[in-house]
Amino acid sequence: MIASEIQAGNTHQEITGTILWLTGWSIPDTVFNRLQALLPDFHHHSVDYSAADSPEEMLILIETAAVHVRSSNGPSSRARAIDSPLLIGGWSLGGLLALKLAGKGYADGLVLFAATARFTRAKEESDLGWADAFVRQMITGIMKDRLGVEAKFRQNMLTEEEWEAGQGKSLPQEGSWTTPALIAGLQILRSEDCVPQLPEILCPVLLIHGTADKICPYGAASELAARLPQASLLSMPGCGHAPFMEREAFIADKMRRWWHEQQDSASI
Template structure:
């Protein structure tokens, strides 16, 4: 029997975003799709990567193949660093150790492979003012650079999490996790085999971020996906499912 496969979605979405990938994965796999804290009616957690990982821990079997996308990939990295018994293998989609860029003047080590801090601050302010409209902007950014941009936009929009008052508060916490987390110091502790899937047209998180992870994770390999944006598992579901299935069963 294969190891359990856990899929962790990204910020602002629900586990429904995985449906095209689930349809393409081998039916023999034991797949788990927990919701991130505060998403899809899941209980909220304090705004910190450690608290989010702890909130999900009970839903992640031991010795699982953990596949995270975007913010879910950051949670997967934190899980592998602090709870390695839960992680047999890692699959990281559209991933980065740090979402927001920084210079050596305001941080110990410069990180050029992220979103400009001013853009991140503006996004947070817009979200506070109009969560629903800001989520649509975020969807557009995730689909940018994808050859199947319209289809990806449709799929992401259909899987958006609730932006009502309670949902918006939880999503604001998640946005804080996304923009304040820096997992670079933890990377050296992650020794599990890792597969990185990354769209070569990703406009939200550049391919260079995944290349950095591939160079610094000791057992990682990177598979760039041509013509894909930030959600390659939507635009190339069959190819992603094949790669994930092979890696899970190795």
């Protein structure tokens, strides 16, 4: 599905950019709704790849959406009075997809939540990601008990403290993605490797990562911060794999301040 525009907040707010949102594996893009509402000074678009039939289709969907949004950012667009910079906000799988788009020159900035440049790693790199065998087991398990696999994945998304605090109530229910889309997402996580392209991604990047993330270990954020030329790392102590969830007001403020700093620096 082509990116759909989300109207958020005060329509009279001065617009400072456009954000294309890419969600994480098995999670509907509505997970960003509250964050979008707290950022009325941006136009918001979201890509729905929850029904993609293959990895190729998922990649085509996000690239088509990026082309569509960029083409509507010019001064001729009725929605914008000036050229609007394009930020891509990606969470987990969406973060990997965002890096892929940035490597092709589509992004003026990135906001990456719990992201990695390569999800599957060798045994000696367990501090950076998961073993490929775990992901292959998930693919096999989906064919037998997809809801069970999704439920186990969600259990690992939050820390014990976050579950006890009731943050699990903010997680969407399982079952919003089709089985082919779940498998396609896992295949992308197995195969995509953006590590070699990181030094060539020259746009500013805000990394937001929980230090207790069990799915994309904090080491993955450290790797991104070290290899991306213009990266800023916002560490979230004690947070799991959903560092923005139940912290949307704090995150929205950080995003806004960071982007204004980038714009101010670019104008000097």
